Amino acid sequence: MIGNTATLIDGKAIAAGMRKDVAARAAELSDKGWSPKLVSLSVGDVAAAELYVRNQQKSAESAGVEFEARNYPSETSLEQLTGIIQGLNADPRVNGIIIQRPLPDHIPVKTLQKLVHPLKDVEGMHPASIGNIVYNDLALGPCTAVAAVEILKTLPLDMEGLNVTVIGHSEIVGKPIAFLLMGLGATVTVCHHMTRSVAMHSRAADAVFVAVGKPGLVTGEMLKPGCAVIDIGINRVDGKTVGDADFESCSQVAGWITPVPGGVGPVTVATLMSNAVLATEMQMNHYRDAYARSEFD
Template sequence: MTTTIDGARIAREIRAGVAERVARLTPDGRVPGLATILVGDDAASAVYVAVKRRAVREAGMRDVHRHLPEEATHGTVAAAIDELAADPDVSGILLQLPLPAHLDAAPLIDRIPVAKDVDGLTTASAGRLARNERGLRPCTPSGVIELLDAEGIELKGACATVVGWGELVGRPLAQLLLRRGATVTVAHEFTADLAAVTRPADVVVAATGVRGLIGPEHIKPGATVVDVGIHRTPDGLTGDVRAAELDGIAGRITPVPGGVGPMTIAMLLVNTLRAAEWAAGREAVPA
């Protein structure tokens, strides 16, 4: 039998733990604060930001939000980031992506101080991850690691294949898995024989944005399969994995929805709390 990994339950437990820690963080009433910046009126982005803001409030954190118009200039967005960076009540800053087409995301993201980079996307944060130095890690890759830990899946000595080499998930996840002692293979669009590199793996993570790419031909019996993809179809949400075809083959599998998605929000809260705790202890990551 294939076991479905209940990411929603694990995420609820993490969020409850964050709320407990927030309640006792400091006696003077200063609580962590997450600042979200939304540029424009993209409907999907607005929904994502609303979900994040609600989670922040439910955790007892301070919700700070900046909604800038679609036509906002680079200078306007940069000024908003700088204002929040200087605010001691803001523990973390999240610039919602994608930005309007006329804005270049990379230099704006890099304006976020590494100590407040709760998305773990700045160049400085990426460098700290690569050098195994303390820093805030990208939320979705961290959520995958938390899922595997919660399921008691031993990563040290395991063979793991990450399908997808994107900057948001694939590359940072490969580094997190390496840090845990896994032997890691990264497959991508130029991989000649995908099944040849996924089928030997004990853990397969699909983060490609290609609906239904991974099926029985890619997975050995008993392997753990983590599906990071999410796609809207007339029949509902689905992922990068043909999950129904892996029933009875995979040992464990994450569902879509209810798998990795809830963990991303949970780890955003963890990062915000961690940033606040480091700052309160005067041990923040250098800016």
């Protein structure tokens, strides 16, 4: 299909719409004395996470969510961080906890994610949050996975029976995307490094999600004409940020494609803010129920 150019999916516009909705809900919560507040934790060299923290801070401000960035020295022990997270879990003024990656080698990220209370897990990384997706019970889902599926939902495609190929099966992106899509009625194929012919699966798909971290992995000849391409990859090549899809060739075949940057990224940050407000609502109701019970005990 020569000459066809895919419609660019504007992640920034989708994110702006989400932030507007989040700001209205945050204002409502503030009126009830529950102003949403996020605390971001980074450990050691902050340069790698700095851009993410800055984007989160900006997005939080525009969504009416308070944002506090805390940085701890690289020699901070797991015991100390455990105490810090437990303190934040117990603080009713803090509604969400974000653990910035990368972490120093002596701090296992999964251990920290398990320490965050599920009601404050705005990143959707706690095993309970991930597990709920299997039951199609999405409260606080992993932000990137939720954002990628939200983007697909903005397109004029019928989710029921839609053939989707997900390339990449990580615990926090690929697998949750597959479960979220199955919950919407899609037929999902998941490809990974042991898949014999990724192209065979991707050519049959009405929508292709790719999240592997390999620039140019998906090319136009691997796509069905008119399909949707949701590119979640973030790679640096010759000083430029590119995705996992070869944009040039894919945009000649696909019907819709997310740019990198400006596609999934902004929607992921907006999803984090949406989770912050949802977490605050859940905590408010939780406290209300707890105190309502104690009054009549």
